[in-house]
Amino acid sequence: MGRAEERRARQRGGRRAAPNGRRSADGTGRGGIRRLFTWKKILGTFFGLCLLGMGAFIVLYMVIDIPEGNADAELQGNVYKYSDGSIMARRGYNREIVDLAKVPKEVQRTFVAAENKSFYKDSGVDLRGTARGVLNTVSGKGAQGGSTITQQYVKNYYLTQEQTVTRKFKELVISLKLDREKSKDYILAGYINTSYYGRGAYGIQAAAQAYYRVDAQDLSVAQGAYLAALLQAPNQYDWAIASDTGKRLVQERWNYVLDNMVEQDWLDRADRQGLKFPVPKEPKADPGLEGQTGYLVEAANAALKEQLVDQGTAEDLEQAKAMVDLGGYTITLNIDKKKQKALEQAVKEKLTSRLDPKKRDVDADVQAGAVSVSPKTGAVVAMYGGVDYLKHFRNNAVRDDYQPASTFKPVILAAAVDQDAETQDGVPITANALYDGTSGRPVVDGTRKVGFSPPNEDDRDYGEIDVQESMNKSVNSVFAQMGIDVGMAEVVKVAGELGMETEGMPAVPAQTLGTMGASPLEMAGVYATLGNHGKRVTPAVVESVEHKDRQVEFPDPIGDQVISREAADTVTSVLTGVVDDGTARVSVKENPLRNGQQVAGKTGTSDNNKSAWFTGYTPNWSPRSACSARTQERQAGPDVPGGRRRLPRQRRWPPAEIWAAYTFGVMDKVTRFDLDTKQGAAVKPSRSPSVSQSPSQTPSDEPTSEAPTTEAPPETSAPPTSEAPSPPPTSEPPTNTPTSGPPTTEVPGGGDDPENADAER
Incomplete structure (x- = not known):
């Protein structure tokens, strides 16, 4: 049958057998596939899925509320200072939450420049970054960056660090709601106070002390840019332990942060050119309770607990103790560092250096306690509680079981x-x-x-x-x-x-x-x-x-x-x-x-x-x-x-x-x-x-x-x-x-x- 005849047969409703090589397994050919996957059906399916996704998202948005914050994300320690403001000791979790107002504005912006330039304008989410993260999670490729500051804060404070699709969707919904209900300053403060910076430091205040021995309010823009850069890889970018590659990468990111600030008109270009990379100080072990420090910390805690009860903040000393143990206190003592050392030296010179329990058994039983008070101000400027808090726990300076x-x-x-x-x-x-x-x-x-x-x-x-x-x-x-x-x-x-x-x-x-x-x-x-x-x-x-x-x-x-x-x-x-x-x-x-x-x-x-x-x-x-x-x-x-x-x-x-x-x-x-x-x-x-x-x-x-x-x-x-x-x-x-x-x-x-x-x- 020629082509003309074939065409006429089709017009009369007839059908010519398809060649063997073009017949489908179910007896249909290309025409059947085309009839099954038409553009209309594909578009309809796509829009249907979109509507289904939107509906599911609306349901999730209605169902998922902003949860209670993760208490662990706000755990703090107590910081104890001498009268001159220098650190005496830290106890508990190394985090000290500070108000955003205490962080210089240009330092605040280093974190925005590092993580989320559109932070002040966006709705709190990065849809492309979130979609990419979901796909990588589903495909098993692991964590994926690119989320906003709001999303990172939600992950740190309201959720967990687990990489699941469910957690990703929760993060998206909560971020949108949080952005609508809270100010940008509230979110930024939460972010910089809950993030981990390495060296055991949680939050910007602990990080400022750990890397530069200053309070957050005294950070320079260059130092702030380094801390902001750290958040990407705290251990890899810690200058004290970083490899040559790590040091190169953190300097590149430090430059990236400052360049973004110039781009956003947050930093003058001339000032930017004058900034030098602020090499952090060497790590320093947190002051412990050895020597006299434990006695001083113990005395400060006792005074704080009594005052919490006296002013009605706590019902009794047991409740006051629980409040102090939760941390978050910065306690400045009246102890004068020089006078404290002088008192310790006096006890050593006049008593403890003369004791020799190996030669005289009675010398093992001799202890000392001393307190120095200013009659003009009432300040306890020095205190000696015993040979060493880690060896003799009871403070002889405050124990009252000996006759005067x-x-x-x-x-x-x-x-x-x-x-x-x-x-x-x-x-x-x-x-x-x-x-x-x-x-x-x-x-x-x-x-x-x-x-x-x-x-x-x-x-x-x-x-x-x-x-x-x-x-x-x-x-x-x-x-x-x-x-x-x-x-x-x-x-x-x-x-x-x-x-x-x-x-x-x-x-x-x-x-x-x-x-x-x-x-x-x-x-x-x-x-x-x-x-x-x-x-x-x-x-x-x-x-x-x-x-x-x-x-x-x-x-x-x-x-x-x-x-x-x-x-x-x-x-x-x-x-x-x-x-x-x-x-x-x-x-x-x-x-x-x-x-x-x-x-x-x-x-x-x-x-x-x-x-x-x-x-x-x-x-x-x-x-x-x-x-x-x-x-x-x-x-x-x-x-x-x-x-x-x-x-x-x-x-x-x-x-x-x-x-x-x-x-x-x-x-x-x-x-x-x-x-x-x-x-x-x-x-x-x-x-x-x-x-x-x-x-x-x-x-x-x-x-x-x-x-x-x-x-x-x-x-x-x-x-x-x-x-x-x-x-x-x-x-x-x-x-x-x-x-x-x-x-x-x-x-x-x-x-x-x-x-x-x-x-x-």
Whole structure:
């Protein structure tokens, strides 16, 4: 059949058999395929799928809400700073969320230039990038970049890092909704605060510190561009560990970021040309809790928790602890870095370097605690809590389970002068008032004996003695009677007003010996109040606290006038005599670094010689401070079987030496007290030598002339080798002390070790 016939056959409805090579398997040919896949059907299917996808997206948009943020993405640590702003320690997660307003505008824009130039104009999503990511995920090619800042923030904060199609669609929907509901600044702040920058740093503040040792608010545009470049590959681009290739790539990306800023008119071209690549600093380990740092951090946390409760932010200390543990606090302490080092050095020089537990077992039980407080501001400028926080966890500077002993005597005198109290004979109690200093003399209230007869140290009798000399020599019998004369309830009341913890403290005569518990921090506050002319000083460890979600305001450490200025200044005047003529004469007065500086202070040794003290202060207008130092025996524990041990006699004098080495070491000028009183050693000549000042009547904190050679000063006699202290440093007084004066060593204060104190407690 020819072609013409074939054509006519088709017109008549006939059909010619198709050639064998062009017939389909189902008996149809090309015409059937064309009829199955027509353009109309293809377009219809495409639009149908589009409508189906749009419908599915609408459903997803309606169903998927912006979820709660991932709590882990906002986990923060706490940052602790010295008073000069330098970092003391970091605890917890290395992230510190900062407000976007604290990040310079040009630094903000480095991140936009690096990741999403259209950020300020787009709807929060990159459809092409998202589609590409979905296809790569389906095909198994792994993660695909190209998403917007909004999408990256959604992934970091609201979702997870898993690479699934479901997560991609959620990311798209949430990003669109977030862009509509939140400002661009909110999204950018979330992005730079939740991103990981390497070196264990989460968020821009931690990154700024990790790479450039500055706060985010102090970053330059060049530094910001480097941090923005890091986000692409934090480990590969960390300059400290990057390979040559990594360094080349990060510099290329740094240039890319800055060029984009010029393109967006965010950076002047001339300024851009002047920028040099800011090589980051070497990695630095986060400060830990070793040494004194742990004690300081612990004290700061305690103060913060108490304030959260006091201001009503937390219901109790347990809730406050949970809030602090969540992190996000930047805590600036009042600790002065130089004074802190000076106090640590003083303890080492005067105590710990002399201890040798291998030669003397008792040396293993000796500990120290000290606090320095500014009487003018109340700031705790230095604190020594123990040999090392990682070895001895309890802070000796704040523990209050040791007796303050004779350092409590000034409180009794303060109450007497403030209340215009009188002796049993009706004579006003002043520095010149006379008392019976007989050891073991029964204390009387009128004609009634009160059942308390405290002995003086070494059971010494002083006969008739005035208050000034009684304070110098720490005569127990005098101050026990004075407590009754004032009224023990009034003494306890004044103690509380000066800063001691008096809740539950019984107003009994035995308290005149300082038998209650007290910490060096507590006693430093009491003496700072005396040094502040009677205006209450509450020691403040923390200067300020910052947190993104809450305000924490600490009260003024300087409070009201709690005792009269005359009473406070009278005590100060009397306490200068303790330094110049009494139990602290050798360790403080004769210190060659003193240079004429006026000092008020008091020694103390608790019952059974479990602790030794010196608390003193200098004029409050000077840049120095009141300081309380204590040495103590170690509590019972797994390494101290059997309980407490007596503090060796040779280990009782270091507190005053620690105080003097620290105070005179940080002294920058010599100052004098401005006293509103006509009493005491500071405002009148010392009493001329009398029988009470003869060797047999030396201050009870000094050894007697009959003292055995085993207890003689280290400078003049060699103690037994089993308990001998190391030779004192060259700053000790010369050994050729005039024979008319007291010996040149300091031993426990008078009446600090009463035999019947426990029975009267």
